[in-house]
Amino acid sequence: MKPKRLSRSVIxxxxxxxLYVDKVQFPDGRIIDKHHLLDFEKEAVAILIxxxxxxxxxxNVYRYATNTIEWEIPAGGIDKGESVIKAAEREAxxxxxxxxxxxxxxxTYYPMNGISNKVYHIVHCKADKKIQNFDKNxxxxxxxxxxxxxxxxxxxxxxxxxxxxxSLLLYLQNTN
Numbered sequence: 457m458k459p460k461r462l463s464r465s466v467i468x469x470x471x472x473x474x475l476y477v478d479k480v481q482f483p484d485g486r487i488i489d490k491h492h493l494l495d496f497e498k499e500a501v502a503i504l505i506x507x508x509x510x511x512x513x514x515x516n517v518y519r520y521a522t523n524t525i526e527w528e529i530p531a532g533g534i535d536k537g538e539s540v541i542k543a544a545e546r547e548a549x550x551x552x553x554x555x556x557x558x559x560x561x562x563x564t565y566y567p568m569n570g571i572s573n574k575v576y577h578i579v580h581c582k583a584d585k586k587i588q589n590f591d592k593n594x595x596x597x598x599x600x601x602x603x604x605x606x607x608x609x610x611x612x613x614x615x616x617x618x619x620x621x622x623s624l625l626l627y628l629q630n631t632n
Contacts, residue, residue, distance in 0.1 A: 457483040471497070494572040501543045502531035502623045504580045505556055511600040512627065513583065515551055518596060519617075525596055527609060528620035534577075544579035551595050553588045556581040563626055567618055578623045603631055 460481045467475040474495040480488045505513040514527045530551035534543040541559045548556045563578040590598065601609070606624055609615045615624065 459483065462487070492571060494568070494574070496572065496574040498533040498535070499540075499575040499577060500531060500533050500619070501540055501547060501577045501579055502529050502619045503544045503548045503556070504529055504562075504578065504623055504627050505548055505552065505554060505583050506580065507583045507600055509600070509602075511602050512606060512624070513552055513554070513598055514601050514606075514615075514620075515590070515598045516596040517594060517617075522616075524616075526617050526620075527615050528617045529623055531619050540577045540579060544577075544581065548581065549588065550591050552598055553586045553590045555584040555587050557584050558582045562630075563623075565622070567622075576619055576622075578626065580627070603628065 462479040462481055464479075465477045467477060469475075474497075476493045476495060478491045478493055480491045482488070507513070512529070515530055517526050517528050519526050530548050532543070532547040532551070534540060538546075540561050544559055545556055548554055559579050559581040561577055562580050565576055566572070567574055567576055606615075607628060610621065610624065610628075615621055
């Protein structure tokens, strides 16, 4: 058995995120009257772009919610009807200017599965060639980093975003 929604109150809805308060019955019969749920209609994808020198492309991203500029990997939402791989190709091009190939989905997870249904996918690919500029409204700059530089940035807490951190730790685990 799984938990069962008995009722729902809508607190807020928009195309990016919805907030609901559900009345939920758990398998043992216990009822939680106010279980808050962040509902995301779109899944998201992060892209580990690797070059021929085995470096990963990081992007410096403006983050309004935390009032920071963070080193991350390219990432974004998956549009309705778009596959994970097509979204990865599109986001890589938008945020880095690079055409990419040899895409492989390496992981899927729920980052906040206690209160949210958000789904994150991680895709690894190879950089082909730079064919355009990146979106300067989203990205400040980009840089190629080797494994040791990424390990150092994680140790120094220079990489703080959960999507990038999870993706890079999985990448490092598979390169050791």
